[in-house]
Amino acid sequence: MWRGRFYRYEPGRARKALPRYFSILAGEVEPIFFNARKVAVSFSEDAPLDDLWSAHAEGMDRLEDNDLTEVPEKSLLDLKAFIANRILESCTLCEIKCRVDRRKSIGYCRVRESLVASDFLHYGEEPELVPSYTVFFSGCNFRCVFCQNWDISQYRVGIEHPPEFMALKIEEAFRRGARNVNFVGGEPTPNLPFILETLRHVTVPIPVVWNSNMYMSEETMRLLDGVVDVYLADFKWGNNVCAKKYSGVSRYWEVVTRNFLLARKHLGAEFLIRHLVIPGHLECCTRPILKWIAENLGKDVRVNVMFQYRPEYRADRHPEINRELKEDEMQKASEMVEKLGFRNALVG
Template sequence: MWLGRGSKWEDEGAREALPRYFSILEGTEEPVFSISKRVEVRFEDNLPLDELWNLHAEGMDRLRENDLREKPENNLLELKALIASRIMESCTLCEIKCRVDRREYIGYCRVGESLVASDFLHYGEEPELVPSYTVFFSGCNFRCVFCQNWDISQYRVGIEHVPEFMAFKIEEAFRRGAKNVNFVGGEPTPNLPFIVETLRHVSVPIPVVWNSNMYMSEDAMRLLDGVVDVYLADFKWGNDGCAMRYSKIPRYWEVVTRNFLLAAEHFGAEFIVRHLVLPGHLECCTRPVLEWIVENLGKDVRVNVMFQYRPEYQAGEYPEISRMLEGKEKQKAARIVEELGFRNALVG
């Protein structure tokens, strides 16, 4: 079934795929970062990183066991913030693992300190997310030749905020009707230390959306467990060859599929999986991506198969993708979704 934009099935499909997210909106559940604040973990700031990770594992066990305290002296979210800041000293937050000391220098992602390029109530996301308080960071660990946000993903632009002020802006957006805070870019992963530190100061029950290319390291995935409510996850490529040619990224399939499987085990986390259909890439990318999702995440997962590709940035240098999608390609993508039996899909 082709569930196009504006379909009456949109809300039903979203609720079926994202029950916990809707429960947070309705006030019967808490965002997971709020719960992590009530997990007691005692630690000293000067402990070695491996000892902090051991304490983190104990804290995650308490989170899953619902072993909570009101206003503990030290909590799991604070520990996550400390570990994230330590990782920045030799950065391995994404799978590039450039090991740059990002307290002093700019990483491969072009991120040193976090810069907010823009932030606003966004009405162009999936219907269940709107309005979404969307925080666009500059910098990215991908080099997509067709990037529509190249002016912020490939350059250092924006304003440096202190976490307390960013938290204030999130709370103000919540009071203005934002359904969620949506961290995007560029790519949010290099900004994980800033994001977690910001959430320490957020006191409103706003769901966290992680709008990402899913190329995080395993360490970053451990930190995101207990922070993210919805992975708004981009699944671009069906093979490593296309990923390297168009995004300059090695080991794409291995890393991204691993992270989807890890995220599926994260406390309270749910998915919206986006796939942008590219001209000429239905058999090499669209079909294998959607087949993998069905086989590993199931037919009920929320997927958004998008036809919004435009040949921007450097796409003109690649003749095979320097055009818009044809009508027959859109029809074929819709047929693949129908053949695979997705029950909560958006297509178009």
């Protein structure tokens, strides 16, 4: 049977993989966006984007040096939010880079203004995250044929909240016991300007979880540095052919592995990487993904190899994935995790 020692949740493993996250929960350190808000920067709203990026680089240097000011006139977090909003004029937040003026029109992601489809204390995430205040945005830059959230990822649904009100909702969730704020979708990337604007107003020390397909542009990765505490990162495909066929995206492997390597360098950031095992895709996807993680991110990284696949949405158009996993596929995936030597993995 595939249910072995990696399947059970052991708090010590989670703490070993996510030490800073647990330090935030214990009140020993603050979430990283708190520090970004204490970094003084100088910028003009009329400045060219290149000049704003130069100011951003200087601010990041101050953040790394822990050069903080309690209440700066303009902060690094302010600058990040301003740059993100400027990018909307010709949107390149994700690697699709549709360059739509999203202040006026809907992008490839089906997002113009950020719409919150639902938000609640979620108890179905990994044990170390729950209860997680999960903010589900509508819209996505992927077109996964088996999407379990297709009703929000592929349609414009939800409520438009002012950032100040969203910040109040986060603070209320924190008072109700939320261990983190978990930005998800759909996909959070098209909603980065709204998220950064919201965090400017959040006053409680809540960790930020970025629950993403990791298909962001390099510009977005720069803006996330100094904001995200935990990348709850989805690593779907082990090659570009499968990614194009089932998720409709090009250069998947190059983009996502690049972003994992960039995120590894982000100040204070940690990983919890999810891989949903797809029927018939163990050799082409599961094995190369797990091998790459072990070789590039290490065997102590928190990995969740998930067996929850079910054929939803348009999976019936692809007979090869229009089924649930077989017992031997679960067994084989579990053996891959063990043979690669992951020390802090969840499987099941």
